[in-house]
Amino acid sequence: MGSMIKECTEQMIERWLTQINSGNREIDVEKEIIATAGEIIATTSFGMKDEKAREICDKLRELQMILFKTTRYVGVPFGKWFNTKKTLEARKLGKEIDKLLLNVITNRKNNNNSNNKENKGSQEDLLGLLLEANRKVDGKFGKTLSTRELVDECKTFFFAGHETTALAISWTLFLLAVHEDWQIQLRDEIRELAGDNKEIDINVLSGLKKMKWVMNEAVRLYPPAPNVQRQAKEDIKVDNNFTVPNGTNIWIDVVGMNHDPTLWGDDVNEFRPERFIDDVNGGCNHKMGYLPFGFGGRMCVGRNLSFMEYKIVLTLLLSRFRFKLSPSYQHSPAIMLSLRPTHGLPLIVETL
Numbered sequence: 223m224g225s226m227i228k229e230c231t232e233q234m235i236e237r238w239l240t241q242i243n244s245g246n247r248e249i250d251v252e253k254e255i256i257a258t259a260g261e262i263i264a265t266t267s268f269g270m271k272d273e274k275a276r277e278i279c280d281k282l283r284e285l286q287m288i289l290f291k292t293t294r295y296v297g298v299p300f301g302k303w304f305n306t307k308k309t310l311e312a313r314k315l316g317k318e319i320d321k322l323l324l325n326v327i328t329n330r331k332n333n334n335n336s337n338n339k340e341n342k343g344s345q346e347d348l349l350g351l352l353l354e355a356n357r358k359v360d361g362k363f364g365k366t367l368s369t370r371e372l373v374d375e376c377k378t379f380f381f382a383g384h385e386t387t388a389l390a391i392s393w394t395l396f397l398l399a400v401h402e403d404w405q406i407q408l409r410d411e412i413r414e415l416a417g418d419n420k421e422i423d424i425n426v427l428s429g430l431k432k433m434k435w436v437m438n439e440a441v442r443l444y445p446p447a448p449n450v451q452r453q454a455k456e457d458i459k460v461d462n463n464f465t466v467p468n469g470t471n472i473w474i475d476v477v478g479m480n481h482d483p484t485l486w487g488d489d490v491n492e493f494r495p496e497r498f499i500d501d502v503n504g505g506c507n508h509k510m511g512y513l514p515f516g517f518g519g520r521m522c523v524g525r526n527l528s529f530m531e532y533k534i535v536l537t538l539l540l541s542r543f544r545f546k547l548s549p550s551y552q553h554s555p556a557i558m559l560s561l562r563p564t565h566g567l568p569l570i571v572e573t574l
């Protein structure tokens with residue numbers, strides 16, 4: 223899996239080098255990294271390549287923008303009739319995405335049935351595991367997920383699995399462009415572990431401690447998943463005066479918590495990765511105060527994969543390039559389901 227992530231990143235680096243050599247050093251890193259992360263999840267999880275993967279990613283992004291515009295009506299009675307045009311557009315896109323994914327699943331099933339040796343490697347990806355689990359339960363064969371459910375699982379992974387990590391990397395590059403001292407510290411850490419060798423050995427990545435603090439701090443300041451949702455399944459008594467009624471939809475404001483000085487202290491808005499040196503919660507004074515990956519039984523299942531991807535992509539980029547903020551950058555983080563830079567993230571990228 224690591225080598226696939228490396229391969230997709232190296233293709234992006236080649237594109238950047240071509241652009242820089244042609245005299246244009248300004249790159250919208252958010253756009254580039256989201257596209258690359260889409261390719262990574264498509265290859266590592268579904269064994270898909272190029273055009274098909276890009277088509278699904280583009281349609282998911284279109285759907286995301288429509289859903290973001292209508293999200294305020296979720297849970298409102300008859301809410302979907304408030305903006306019929308958008309609701310219909312969302313439904314049409316949803317169907318198109320389902321059809322594309324269904325094609326991928328059917329092709330894989332057919333390949334598995336015909337025992338096609340060429341596809342053996344890609345059968346060990348997420349889709350392969352889902353299909354296998356669908357056949358076997360506790361070692362016995364049995365059906366667990368309907369095709370509809372399989373498509374939905376794939377859709378969740380596709381969406382949850384690429385944009386969040388891409389945004390963690392993008393916001394990190396923004397922070398490193400502003401805090402050049404940390405850019406230098408990370409480059410030194412990579413060099414200490416890997417030497418001057420540009421062929422990074424994926425196995426050394428677990429030693430990148432400072433990079434982990436930087437990731438924690440980046441997703442604290444700019445959480446890619448800006449809120450977490452829950453629904454009360456019974457009346458919940460919070461204290462003597464306050465009860466959350468059964469059925470209440472709750473949005474937990476992760477951005478708000480991560481910028482709350484009563485939880486973090488007066489330096490809450492500063493970029494200080496060192497707050498994570500000795501404490502996985504970064505010194506937050508409430509044990510449920512730092513939740514970039516959610517909590518409990520529904521906590522993010524992809525967090526280990528995202529750490530791996532983050533470290534590989536950042537290591538490759540920092541070993542080749544220096545990043546500075548472009549004069550055309552406008553700081554305007556906005557919640558569009560995920561937390562994104564409204565006007566993209568143009569950085570000046572120089573080769574080392």
Ligand code: HEM
Nearest residue numbers: 382383386387390447514515516517520521522523524528
């Ligand atoms: C920096 C990267 C990521 C962040 C910040 C992030 C954040 C989150 C958050 C906040 C949740 C909701 C948890 C809750 O409700 O308690 C979640 C759920 C989920 N994430 Fe991630 N995620 C990231 C990367 C990934 C990746 C790489 C994958 C897949 C390859 C992934 C797959 C999922 C899935 C499938 C769920 C739903 C889990 C469930 O409902 O049981 N995520 N993620």
